[in-house]
Amino acid sequence: MLPDVARAWEHLQRTAQELFARYGYEPIYTPLFEHTEVFTRGIGEATDIVSKEMYTFEDKGGRSITLRPEGTASVVRSALEHSLTANGAQAKLYYAGPMFRYERPQKGRMRQFWQIGIEFLGAPEPTADAEVITVLVRFFEALGLPRESMRLLLNTMGDEHCRPVYRDEIAAFIRAHADGLCEECQRRAETNPLRAFDCKNPGCREIMAEAPILRDRLCDDCAAHYAAVKSHLDALGINYIEDPSLVRGLDYYTRTVFEIQVDAGLGSQNAIGGGGRYDRLMQEYGGPATPGLGFALGFERTLLALEAAGIEIPALPRADVYVARVDDTVTDAAFALAQALRDAGIATELDHQGRSLKSQFKQADRLGARFVAVVGPDELAAGAFTLRNMGTKEETRVALSDAPAAVTAALG
Numbered sequence: 001m002l003p004d005v006a007r008a009w010e011h012l013q014r015t016a017q018e019l020f021a022r023y024g025y026e027p028i029y030t031p032l033f034e035h036t037e038v039f040t041r042g043i044g045e046a047t048d049i050v051s052k053e054m055y056t057f058e059d060k061g062g063r064s065i066t067l068r069p070e071g072t073a074s075v076v077r078s079a080l081e082h083s084l085t086a087n088g089a090q091a092k093l094y095y096a097g098p099m100f101r102y103e104r105p106q107k108g109r110m111r112q113f114w115q116i117g118i119e120f121l122g123a124p125e126p127t128a129d130a131e132v133i134t135v136l137v138r139f140f141e142a143l144g145l146p147r148e149s150m151r152l153l154l155n156t157m158g159d160e161h162c163r164p165v166y167r168d169e170i171a172a173f174i175r176a177h178a179d180g181l182c183e184e185c186q187r188r189a190e191t192n193p194l195r196a197f198d199c200k201n202p203g204c205r206e207i208m209a210e211a212p213i214l215r216d217r218l219c220d221d222c223a224a225h226y227a228a229v230k231s232h233l234d235a236l237g238i239n240y241i242e243d244p245s246l247v248r249g250l251d252y253y254t255r256t257v258f259e260i261q262v263d264a265g266l267g268s269q270n271a272i273g274g275g276g277r278y279d280r281l282m283q284e285y286g287g288p289a290t291p292g293l294g295f296a297l298g299f300e301r302t303l304l305a306l307e308a309a310g311i312e313i314p315a316l317p318r319a320d321v322y323v324a325r326v327d328d329t330v331t332d333a334a335f336a337l338a339q340a341l342r343d344a345g346i347a348t349e350l351d352h353q354g355r356s357l358k359s360q361f362k363q364a365d366r367l368g369a370r371f372v373a374v375v376g377p378d379e380l381a382a383g384a385f386t387l388r389n390m391g392t393k394e395e396t397r398v399a400l401s402d403a404p405a406a407v408t409a410a411l412g
């Protein structure tokens with residue numbers, strides 16, 4: 001990431017930190033790699049991620065290691081390891097960093113990509129679902145993406161009571177319609193039938209549109225939870241589209257799943273963020289039953305969406321003040337002045353190339369400096385320098401001893 005992109009990444013992270021803090025989320029950093037088992041157990045052997053996309057290798061100690069393909073498995077693993085949710089405690093955590101998946105690269109899909117995500121552990125209530133979804137919506141809004149350009153899709157995956165029955169029903173449906181379905185979908189009948197809803201093949205989509213939907217097969221508890229999530233979202237004025245074909249690709253999801261899609265700028269990789277509830281994940285790791293949910297959003301796709309919407313990442317000024325030297329005799333004083341301004345928190349630049357005064361002014365312009373502090377031998381002898389406002393061209397004489405206060409006041 002060169003500075004232009006890295007600056008955007010930092011802007012996204014700052015926006016996330018500020019927003020997430022308002023909802024009580026704290027940062028967590030997990031390793032870039034884990035024992036492979038953390039992902040195979042949590043995400044599921046039959047998922048695309050585990051079966052095709054992981055960067056897995058053996059380390060020198062003969063252990064199977066995998067570069068993390070997503071953040072949730074590691075966060076839940078470490079919450080269990082460090083008892084963050086012991087005795088019914090809740091943990092609200094967020095992370096940001098690179099993830100690795102061996103996918104076919106295309107626009108908006110790369111093998112190392114960056115995600116920001118939150119995880120809310122120990123929260124069974126449907127209000128938690130509505131809150132997490134709202135944070136995701138608000139994040140994109142905070143970046144300036146218009147709400148109308150985003151589509152929030154919502155679905156429920158049921159739980160261990162209603163999903164297995166439905167899974168079998170879909171497997172039977174796939175077998176009954178095998179003729180019209182692609183080979184991959186036919187295979188899915190045996191491995192991960194619900195993923196057939198996710199197939200991009202138009203023929204498969206047409207057939208799967210006729211399949212029974214889980215929403216009609218939910219157990220009472222899941223139906224009540226789903227209804228409550230929707231009503232909490234309605235109360236907050238968060239619009240969503242119910243999409244029974246939204247089956248997110250990880251095994252650990254239970255009940256609520258959601259995704260935000262944006263059309264402009266993204267082509268087929270139009271999901272900028274998504275997540276869901278994973279009430280059984282901690283048990284998969286041998287821990288106590290601990291409900292949880294979260295989302296992850298992709299940095300690269302968010303950036304594409306922002307670009308397409310014409311939203312510029314605010315540029316940090318490279319320098320508020322440029323200290324210009326009239327000649328070499330004032331170098332030490334100019335350097336000391338720049339340092340005093342920097343120590344006072346003012347972004348300050350000065351020349352390190354022995355440029356002429358004229359080209360120092362040009363450089364100040366290029367950097368977007370609002371003021372140039374001109375240090376010359378005569379004024380310096382009187383303990384002062386000239387502060388030039390680059391907008392109004394107004395010049396004032398400032399005592400060196402007053403510099404930080406005077407410049408701070410001038411910057412307003």
Ligand code: AMP
Nearest residue numbers: 108109110113271272273296297298301
């Ligand atoms: P997932 O973990 O698959 O639910 O993805 C969450 C978000 O991460 C997606 O909405 C994308 O924004 C982003 N993402 C997932 N996979 C990739 C990838 N290969 N390249 C770029 N972004 C990705």
